[in-house]
Amino acid sequence: MTDQKVKELKVLAARIRLETLKVIHSRGFGHVGGSMDLADLMAVLYGDVMRYDPKNPRWEDRDWLxxxxxxxxxxxxxxxxxxxxxxxxxxxxxxxxxxxFPSHTDRKLTPGVDLTTGSLGQGVSTATGAALGNRIDGRDNRVFCVIGDGEADEGQVWEALHFAYAHKLDNIVYFMDNNGYQLDGPTADILSHGDLAKKVAGFGLHVQEIDGHDVAAIREAIDNALNTKGVPSCIVLDTLKGKGATFAEPKREHSSQPKEEAWLEAIAASEAALNELMD
Ligand SMILES: Cc1ncc(C[n+]2csc(CCOP(=O)(O)OP(=O)(O)O)c2C)c(N)n1
Structure with missing residues (x-):
């Protein structure tokens, strides 16, 4: 990837962070931590990888998120x-x-949302079903599915990965957002996975583990995943819950409801981070 493209994606990620804060600020509280840590992935997916048409969100040749x-x-x-x-x-x-725009994604409400999620574990199965459907229909749409490390406490996640492996679904890429935290605290304290990447590899998937905030590494890992044939891929993203939100990042907060002053401070810091990148 050229230096120019890396810069472009970093700027996009910073814009996504700022806008994510503004969206949640409009309600005053919400899931800041687990949203902010995905900004770099979203920038790479929507800024460089995915096929989509914002004017036609249901375009049948689109990739799915x-x-x-x-x-x-x-x-x-x-x-x-x-x-x-x-x-x-x-x-x-x-x-x-x-x-x-409900707090959890709903395909019937929001343009761009491909599948309804919120009950943890289930989206991994429906995403896997969508990949199988694309295969059956002879389509080359790719499916990108984001799973939380806390979410991976759900047995259904592992059934879906087992299924994808058995059906050789190489048209889906799973991402594990390995931020080490879930609603009640550190994932390792609540229901430890041990080494998450090794665990996924044990299910037969092609696995890479990378810095989930490094846009060039994310792009390269996605390329590797898409070029790996006959086996589904999983990219374990090592991330920082709350990344870039001044009130949430230090405490790896799950839900946040800061005072207005703290919101304004976070938005200002996010704007400053964006401006610094554009200098
Ligand atoms: C089946 C189910 N059980 C419980 C919840 C409540 N819940 C919402 S988020 C969350 C923690 C998820 O942790 P993780 O997947 O690691 O998310 P992240 O830290 O990345 O935000 C829980 C338990 C839910 N949405 N669905």
Whole structure:
């Protein structure tokens, strides 16, 4: 990837972070931690990898994103707004009555959302089913599915990976957002996975583990995954929960409801980070 492209994707990730904060700020509280840590992945997917048409969100040749950790909806709403699916301001109605932007992603409400998620574990199965469906229909759409490390406490996640392996689904790429935390605290304290990458590899998948905030590494890992034939791929993203949110990152907060002053400080810091990249 050229230096110029790396810079472009870093700027996009910073924009996504800022907009994610603004979207959640509009409601005053929400899942900041698990949304902010996905900004770099979303920048690479929507800025460089995926095939999509914001003017035709249901375009049949599009690639699919399934945010199986559906509580990270705000990072998707920020990304889709930036990509032109709708005016960003529309997403500043997060979780309000009659909004198109619920806290968890819903395919019937939000342009750009391909599958409804929120009940952890289930999105991995439906994403895998979508990949099988594409295979049966002879389509070359790819499916990208994001799983939380806490979500991976659900047995259903592992059934889906087993299924994908058995059916040789090489048209799906799973991402494990390995931020080390879930709702109640550190994943290692609640239900430790041991080495998550090794565990996924034990299910037969092609596995890579990378810095989930390094856009060039994410792009390269996705290329490797898409070039690996006959076996599904999983990219374990080592991330920092709350990345870039001044009030959430130090505590790896799951849900946040900071005072207005702390919101404004976080938004200002995020704007400053973006401006620094553009200098
Ligand atoms: C089946 C199910 N059980 C419980 C919840 C409540 N819940 C929402 S988020 C969350 C923690 C998820 O942790 P992780 O997947 O690691 O998300 P991240 O830390 O990346 O935000 C839980 C338990 C849920 N949404 N679905």
């Amino acid at each position: 399934v945010l199986s950790k559906g509580h990270a909806g705000p990072v998707a709403y920020a990304t889709f707004g930036l990509m032109g699916y709708y005016p960003l301001e529309e997403a500043y109605t997060l979780n309000q009555p009659h909004t198109k």
